[in-house]
Amino acid sequence: xxxxxxxxxxxxxxxxxxxxxxxxxxxxxxxxxxxxxxxxxxxxxxxxxxxxxxxxxxxxxxxxxxxxxxxxxxxxxxxxxxxxxxxxxxxxxxxxxxxxxxxxxxxxxxxxxxxxxxxxxxxxxxxxxxxxxxxxxxxxxxxxxxxxxxxxxxxxxxxxxxxxxxxxxxxxxxxxxxxxxxxxxxxxxxxxxxx
Amino acid sequence: xxxxxxxxxxxxxxxxxxxxxxxxxxxxxxxxxxxxxxxxxxxxxxxxxxxxxxxxxxxxxxxxxxxxxxxxxxxxxxxxxxxxxxxxxxxxxxxxxxxxxxxxxxxxxxxxxxxxxxxxxxxxxxxxxxxxxxxxxxxxxxxxxxxxxxxxxx
Numbered sequence: 001x002x003x004x005x006x007x008x009x010x011x012x013x014x015x016x017x018x019x020x021x022x023x024x025x026x027x028x029x030x031x032x033x034x035x036x037x038x039x040x041x042x043x044x045x046x047x048x049x050x051x052x053x054x055x056x057x058x059x060x061x062x063x064x065x066x067x068x069x070x071x072x073x074x075x076x077x078x079x080x081x082x083x084x085x086x087x088x089x090x091x092x093x094x095x096x097x098x099x100x101x102x103x104x105x106x107x108x109x110x111x112x113x114x115x116x117x118x119x120x121x122x123x124x125x126x127x128x129x130x131x132x133x134x135x136x137x138x139x140x141x142x143x144x145x146x147x148x149x150x151x152x153x154x155x156x157x158x159x160x161x162x163x164x165x166x167x168x169x170x171x172x173x174x175x176x177x178x179x180x181x182x183x184x185x186x187x188x189x190x191x192x193x194x195x
Numbered sequence: 196x197x198x199x200x201x202x203x204x205x206x207x208x209x210x211x212x213x214x215x216x217x218x219x220x221x222x223x224x225x226x227x228x229x230x231x232x233x234x235x236x237x238x239x240x241x242x243x244x245x246x247x248x249x250x251x252x253x254x255x256x257x258x259x260x261x262x263x264x265x266x267x268x269x270x271x272x273x274x275x276x277x278x279x280x281x282x283x284x285x286x287x288x289x290x291x292x293x294x295x296x297x298x299x300x301x302x303x304x305x306x307x308x309x310x311x312x313x314x315x316x317x318x319x320x321x322x323x324x325x326x327x328x329x330x331x332x333x334x335x336x337x338x339x340x341x342x343x344x345x346x347x348x349x
Contacts, residue, residue, distance in 0.1 A: 018201060194326065
């Protein structure tokens, strides 16, 4: 196809005059800023989780001062699964940072597919498991709570737990669906590449 | 490295993004940010050019992942594009005609076309994409046939 050779020549010619709008120094500044922002965001997520964990630990272990074994079990389940979720989030962030973009497209897509599968496991199965176990832990605390507070406040407490819980479940579901769509694109790209 | 390879990266991104300059410039910037981040790991096993091509291809595919997962109509969009797909060009200039023709190819085929037009060898394209040389040959043959068809409105 001689025509293809002329397209080739036109393609190379069209490159003349293409100059960067940013200087190398400006580009490096931008890269450093992006790095800082992404690091701050990831650290921020972990910080929020850790602070929530510590506050919850303080309330459950010291402030309420539970006496019954069932309640102690509930506290253990709630804190244990929350901690597991934090550890998994930190692991996922570390895996995300280790992604390479200078390997071949096939290797990068494989890497991306494994990472998305991990995210889906963490954001899907493990998050629902955490929520489920957290709810179980919460239910285990109710018998002891019911000895000290009225039925009205018990109902208010249970409602205030479940309403945000449902909203949170819907948000998690939306994020899981987004990651699932990303995974499908990556799989389709890999197939397209191998065709 | 930035100055020397800017045009090469921008043009590959332009071909990938159907000649959309803003999108191509954003992608090019993203490529060089990744190049800067990975500079300390660059081993001279491959030439700097091949290394940058790899980062460019991966950046474009990553962009696609985000874009396609947003609009939900993902799988069919990754297949060969419809001949009626709109492209932002009036098709007067030769390069614009080429971008418009490339827009009718799947995104991966657009990247392969860009690499071929850049004069990258089949062996190098195979290494950049991580597929066999035979597969590259088949792709190039298919792309040439399709481009010919599109340019001549067959």
